[in-house]
Amino acid sequence: MDTDVLVVGAGPTGMTLANELLTAGVSTVVVDRLSRRSALSKAGGVQSRTLEMLDQRGLLEPLLATGDHPVATGHFAGVPLPHPSDRHRLPWRSVPQVVIEGFFEDHLAALGLHIRRDHELVGLAQDGTGVTATFADGTSLRSRYLVAADGGHSTVRSLLRAAFPGEPGTLTIIAADVRLDGADPSASHTWNEDGHWAAMFPLGTDVQGRPLRRLVLGGPGMSLPRETPVTEDDIRDGLKTVFGSRVQLLELCYARRITNASRQAEQYRHGRVFLAGDAAHVHLPLGAQGMNTGMQDAFNLGWKLGAAVRGWAPTGLLDTYHAERHPVGAAVLRNVRAQSLLMDWAGTRDPEVLAAREIFTDLAQLPDVQSHLANLMSGMAVRYPMPGAAASSDPLLGLPVPDLDLGGVRVHELLRAGRGVLLDPEDAYASVAAGFSGRVDRVGRGGATGPLLVRPDGYVCWAGSAWLGPALREWFGEPSV
Structure with missing residues (x-):
């Protein structure tokens, strides 16, 4: 193998994934067909959940230090949404995509990973042990896994002949x-x-x-x-x-x-090849949802590929990438179609559309509606199914963990190592967690919550009303001897 994971595409999705893989200790190569970084800011905002994820890796403050990135107001179909005060710790920020790409490229270079540019992919073959990628200059690279982060006109997706159903652009x-x-x-x-x-x-x-x-x-x-x-x-x-x-x-x-094309790949996983970002879903760019959904795809996939490469991934872990992220992408396409209708993008001035927008605008003044729409647009509404912890009815299960203060240490600081975190305020789970010490950091400190198990991507996968052992095995494999 030339590398553990080959990432095709050096946009926000690809470089976010590369950082996750390096955090997991996985050798990574990123290639891009362009000879230099694009100067086009296809997106201009970073959602609350993406900001949280960057904070979990210690990247938020350095990113915001790159310039003037003011707080932004979210919207749904052009109707402004105030910043919620419940789970939205971090308000939206106006950070152009070109700034994000430059920041990540410099960050990865400091870690020793330099983007390999002028690499136009022309061939792809996979077998039981790896993937071989061939480029226009006749060179090739072999990796254990390959991730397509090469945009809406993805070459990888075309070479896979992967189904990409949906609606073509009409305007x-x-x-x-x-x-x-x-x-x-x-x-x-x-x-x-x-x-x-x-x-x-x-x-x-x-x-x-x-x-x-x-x-x-x-x-x-x-x-x-x-x-x-x-x-x-x-x-x-x-x-x-x-x-x-x-x-x-x-x-x-x-x-x-x-x-206004709207399409989504039927499958995000094709053997050892995965689709992420615009390679997996395309739609009108409303609320920077394309870039943010892609970056969140990368946070979901990165630690799972790391587990597979390092040999401790439980059976089916890689399949949870499609199971968790495909519904998220479908929900984004659905809300974008609704917004484009209410906004009358074509300028039809259809009286029925105008009437529907008037009613919607009135509804959007209600606090509960605003909260729902803000969660939808910010990524905070994402709740993953947690089958291994089905016995628990804890309201945090499947949601992003709150940034709890544990005696002067924040939960998001504990996630910076890219491992799972077990919050064990009463030191009740030391023995069962001992076999997972290389993958899960146990924190026996007090806090305003009961016991929680948090995945490396920051989602709560167990709460303390059920036996912990099955949940540890579900997400972190078999315990070490």
């Missing part, structure tokens, strides 16, 4: 990173009477300290073939149609056309 809209004059800093979505609309979100500042915005434009007559270049005149015309003369374009940094 395009414009997405651009811009500097504007006259824009209301509190405005997010604006519609005019003929169906044209604009959405704006802060992206922090450029290298000169000037504020940048993500601008999205759509409406009648604006849907052109995806490959049609976006010009400054297109942006100016779109701004004038929606805002008149009060908002002016100062600088266009980049722009592209995006479609």
Whole structure:
């Protein structure tokens, strides 16, 4: 083997996965077909759950130190969502994708992993022990496992001939990173009477300290073939149609056309090959859900591949990646389709759509509805099934663990080693946990909760109303002698 895991694609999903694999002590190679990192910020926000996961690896503070990344307001179908005060410890942040990619590339390089660029994948073959990847220059790499993180037009997925059902794109809209004059800093979505609309979100500042915005434009007559270049005149015309003369374009940094295609791979696992991020699911970029869902795919998969490579993965652990993440991707596609309908992306001004949006806007003012939608959009609504702990009815089971303070040490700090964590406040489980000491760190400190077993990705997989042994075996294999 040339490496334990080969990651194809050096976007946020691929580099998040690479960091998880290195944390697990697994040799990793990341390849990308591009000769240099892309300057395109396809996403501009980081959700609460992704921020928590970065914090669990000690990466959040260094990421936020890279520049001005203001707190952002979430939304559902353009209706603003206030920051919830319950489980959302960390509010959304405006961090452009290009910043995230640069941060991760530098971080991985400091750990000794350098992205291998100019590696265009052209062939793929797998057998009972590994995967052989062939590149356009005639070289090849052999690995125990391979992960496709190579985007919506994934070469890996094509070579696998993996089913990718869904709906093709029926229209395009414009997405651009811009500097504007006259824009209301509190405005997010604006519609005019003929169906044209604009959405704006802060992206922090450029290298000169000037504020940048993500601008999205759509409406009648604006849907052109995806490959049609976006010009400054297109942006100016779109701004004038929606805002008149009060908002002016100062600088266009980049722009592209995006479609409303909605597709999801039928299977996320194909033998020793796994699909993650946009290679597994594509949809309209609403609420940065594509990037965040992909990064959360990587957090879910990374520790499981590490367990498989290191030889302690219980039977079926790798299959739980599809079982847990496919429903999450399906739920994202479902909420994006609902949002695109309520937002009237095509600018039809259909009276039935407008009536539905009015009713929805009224409902979205209710605190319970806001909480539900905020959980949905932030990744905090994800609750994994925990079959090995079915006897427990603990409300935390399957959810992200709260960042509890255990006598001056936070739970998220305990997860930075990439191992499981057993919270054992009464020191009742020392003997049963002893055989898992290399995979699970037991913390016998007091706290405001009962005993909990937390997976390396931060999800509670057992609570202290049932016998601990089966849950340890379910997620951490057989005890060492």
